[in-house]
Amino acid sequence: MKLRDYQQDAREAIQTEWENGTKKTLLVLPTGCGKTIVFSKVIEDRVKKGERVLVLAHRGELLEQAADKLEKSTGLKCATEKAEQTSIGSWYRVVVGSVQTMMREKRLEKFDKDFFDTIIIDEAHHCISDSYQRVLNYFELANVLGVTATPDRGDMRNLGSYFESLAFEYTLPKAIKSGYLSPIKALTLPLKLDLSSVSQQAGDFKASEVSTALDPYLESIADEMWKNASDRKIVVFLPLVKTSQKFTEILNNKGFKATEVNGDSKDRAEILEDFDKGKYNVLCNSMLLTEGWDCPSVDCVVVLRPTKVRSLYSQMVGRGTRLFPGKTELLLLDFLWHTDRHELCHPAHLIAENEEVAKAMTKQIEEAGIPLDLEIVEKQAAEDVIAQREEALAKQLAEMKKRKRKLVDPLQFEMSIQAEDLANYVPAFGWEMGPPSEKQIQTLEKLGILPEQIDNAGKATKLLERLDKRRVEGLTTPKQIRFLEARGFAHVGKWSFDNAKRLIDRIAANGWRIPAGIDPKEYQGD
Template sequence: MKLRDYQQLARESIQQQWDEGVKKTLLVLPTGTGKTIVFSKVIEDRVKKGERVLVLAHRGELLDQAADKLEKSTGLKTATEKAEQTSIGSWYRVVVGSVQTLQREKRLEKFKKDFFDTIIIDEAHHCISDGYQRVLNYFDAKVLGVTATPDRGDMRNLGSYFESLAFEYTLPKAIKEGYLAPIKALTIPLKLDLSAVGQQAGDFKTSDLGSALDPYLESIADEMWKVAKDRKIVVFLPLVKTSQKFTEILNQKGFRAAEVNGESKDRAEILEDFENDKYNVLCNSMLLTEGWDCPSVDCVVVLRPTKVRSLYSQMIGRGTRLFEGKTELLLLDFLWHTERHELCHPAHLIAENDEVAQAMTKKIEEAGIPLDLEVVEQSATEDVVAQREEALAQLLADMKKRKRKLVDPLQFEMSIQAEDLSSYVPSFGWEMGPPSEKQVKTLEKQGIMPDEIDNAGKATKLLERLDRRRMEGLTTPKQIRFLEQRGFEHVGKWPFDNAKKMIDRIAANGWRIPQGVNPKEYSGE
């Protein structure tokens, strides 16, 4: 099997990391871009070197898929370490193992610590859990973690375990290069109140979510009929009972809906019927987030709001694969009302940061029509950059002012108790015009911030007062600013020389107030 360019690059990058002495490395590939094919080829490379490889996963379907893909793409057969099945005594070089089985002490101890040379973790965002860590810490092996997203539900960073990111292929790049379907997002104008929903393990409590959603299910079904009745839809819900209830409502509205859950005895049959278009909506309570593919899905409805990007990406990933006649994936988003702002929205699939994601979410909400995520991201990024540049220009201007140490005219007027200046209102035409360029320069030179003086009359009066004070030997604006910042009062009435002496004393004392001087009581004499 010939790999795509990015798949081959990923394969080489992983081997390079190990060759350079990095033992634990990570591969990030979006759902639908062939992560199983890539790690199958990596396994083939290791087996050719005479190594033994363990593929570790937390669900039986993932192990079966890995074994199947590995054999189809490389010809390598596998032994299984799961429940009553064991790989002990097998001559196969590759073992697919269930973490639930292998984490048991008795099971682990049947293996030597150096039995496996390489361990591959499928859906690596789960690997920080205690069960995985028990297995990974037991074996002395190189490790490759494979995930569609590097986020982790309990907010502990995967970087706490992995030493490097060998390769990452982004969702926008996969769409741009034609390997995944374009994504359009539409915000449904229903306000769903989640403010009373509790928290558990870093995300919303599913039991609370079910209760919070119930009052809205009829309205959601009506909105879905308006915008997606002709689409092939997967709906994710928080609870089995909510999923079953919503399926009934959808069927009443005219959809052909089915529901699957962990207890469904006819699950395989329902999934096959959905694939063959007997149903056009499939509802589930988080059962189909991993290990299930149906490329013809062209609409995903997330009624299980989450703060966990890995979970959100897994749900959306059920609809990103290419299929003949499929032009795009439609994501239906809702106006979730929550006390918290970390909720995942379609924007989080491609936005580089939260600032851009927020701007994108706002644009999608305001549009009222499906918008292409890439187009919105470009527009939102431009807006955010423009806002940043504006804020930066303001910051630079403020810094310039601070650097010049100019005095706010109001501070100066209050210090010298010049009520005639602070209450001044221009009367004549020339007074109402802006200060002249010469006035602005002179005010700056004398230590006054000219930006706050918006008319020529005030500038004239202020300059006259400054001239008079200079002739009378009183404090300058800069002296006033310096001393009042350090707690001295009514510095505007001090003689220039007295202020200079105090500033010199402070400077000689390491810019600290000299001992025995109380700024509040010091009169400046």
């Protein structure tokens, strides 16, 4: 099987990380970009070196998929570690293992700690959990590759607590631009769904409370779906099985051909096959189909399980990003979720580089009232954010310039009062070498000294002491020095406060012009 360019690049990048001594590395590929094919080829490379490889996953479907793809793309067969099945005694070099099985102490102890040379973790965003860590810590000598579709930097930071590097990342926008995934259009529906009373559990919204909050809106949501997507093939994600079943009934009453699938569905395979073949045009589920299920003809996704976890959101949307003959785009239906405390995932978060751009994108999509292409919106939002930043920076610089015009540079002040001890000051003690305190900076600025030019606490202390001494002695202030020396008067630092004040008052009374008969170069401040 010939790999696409980015897949081959990923394969080589992973091997390079391991060759360079980085043992735990990550591969990030959007759903539908062939992550299983890539790690199958990586496995083939390692087996050719004589290694043993373990593929770890948390669900049976993922293990079966991995074994199937591995055999089809490389010809390698697998042994299995799952429930009653064991790989002990098998001559196969590759083992696919369920983490729930492998984590058990009795199961682990059957293997030598160096039995596996390489471990592949499918859906790696799960690997921070205790069950995965127990297995990974046992086989701590192995090279590890984590594979995930998460687009989120928050998730990446979490993964960074275990993985040492990101070997390769292929982004969703790149995949869409290259024609490997379907373009995505987002439409925000004008329904205000109130989640303000929903609490959190394990870092996300509590499913049972989301279900209760969602219940009053199900009829209206079904109406909006009929208005905007009645001719599409739709997957709907809901918080609970009972909500999923209730919504399926409502959709059928509206005219959809809807069905529901859950973990207890005995005829699950048959339902999914019927949906694939077009017997139904809506498939409702309670978070069952987030991983390991593909139906490329899906061209509309409805997320009724609001979440703040980007990896979960991208998994849901990923059920509709694959290409299919006649499919022009994936339509994402979003809602005006109302919540006071948490940042929700919206379509914008799939491709936005940062939260600022995501917010600008979400605002654009909400205000449009029509489906908008995410890439076009992202480009416009990114430009708008940069323009806003530049405008804010220009204002800030203007304010700083204005502020600095009113302050005197410390060196000018030192020269004016002829304070060589201040000009030549070098900090000696530890506390003196540290930066000025916030209080020192505020006091210096209040007294008319530009604080940015003072880089240590010792100098700040000496300056403040000198300013206090000058105040007691009735000598000129920094602000008087700045004003008069800017008009050509020399060594104003030696003048008295009162003399400087009288001269400034005369200049003010003369329309801020120097009165006739006064030559700044010769004036002594008497």
